[in-house]
Amino acid sequence: MTMQAMTDMPDRKSLLQGLARESVRSGTIASLAMIPFGFVFQLLGLRVGHYGKKLLEVFLTNYSEMTFRMLMFIEHFVIGWLSAAPLLVLLVLLKNRLPAWVVGAIYGLGYYVILNSLALPLIFGDATPWALGVSVMYPSLVIHIIFGVSIALTARRFVASFSRSSGCVSLQA
Numbered sequence: 001m002t003m004q005a006m007t008d009m010p011d012r013k014s015l016l017q018g019l020a021r022e023s024v025r026s027g028t029i030a031s032l033a034m035i036p037f038g039f040v041f042q043l044l045g046l047r048v049g050h051y052g053k054k055l056l057e058v059f060l061t062n063y064s065e066m067t068f069r070m071l072m073f074i075e076h077f078v079i080g081w082l083s084a085a086p087l088l089v090l091l092v093l094l095k096n097r098l099p100a101w102v103v104g105a106i107y108g109l110g111y112y113v114i115l116n117s118l119a120l121p122l123i124f125g126d127a128t129p130w131a132l133g134v135s136v137m138y139p140s141l142v143i144h145i146i147f148g149v150s151i152a153l154t155a156r157r158f159v160a161s162f163s164r165s166s167g168c169v170s171l172q173a
Helices: 003-008 012-043 050-059 065-093 100-124 134-154 156-160
Strands: none
Touching (some): 012 065, 012 134, 050 065, 050 100, 065 100, 065 134
16 A cells, blocks of 8 residues: 555544544434424324334333423434434445435335334334334334435535545545
């Protein structure tokens, strides 16, 4: 490896700091983008945010309704930040192979299938959304796809920063 190539590559610490910053930034935007859709689905009497509430209830009890709702709001963003990081890595790794919005939509779909329709029902002893019907599945599925697409669209500059004139920066640094 040439000295020039070595100086062009950011160190692991700066890569992780950049990933963390972008996870918070794009995760916040995506978490906000989900909210109007969730409100609409709730107004239609459909189930949304089911596992966010259940997860919080495992750790926090005996809070006023207002405090609990505020904690759910905070939890929504923390989960968004944590969920953004793997997608950001995928966007960098798959850059120029698939359109970013497609990667985001697939991530949202996969996130929903793996976590919300399989893992969380198993953990909480619930029936899967598949068993409960389309009216339980589609609101959460739509919201997760919106989350993924939103991150894909807002993280363009971050993803582009991994391209250098000397080649693509490796995440394995």
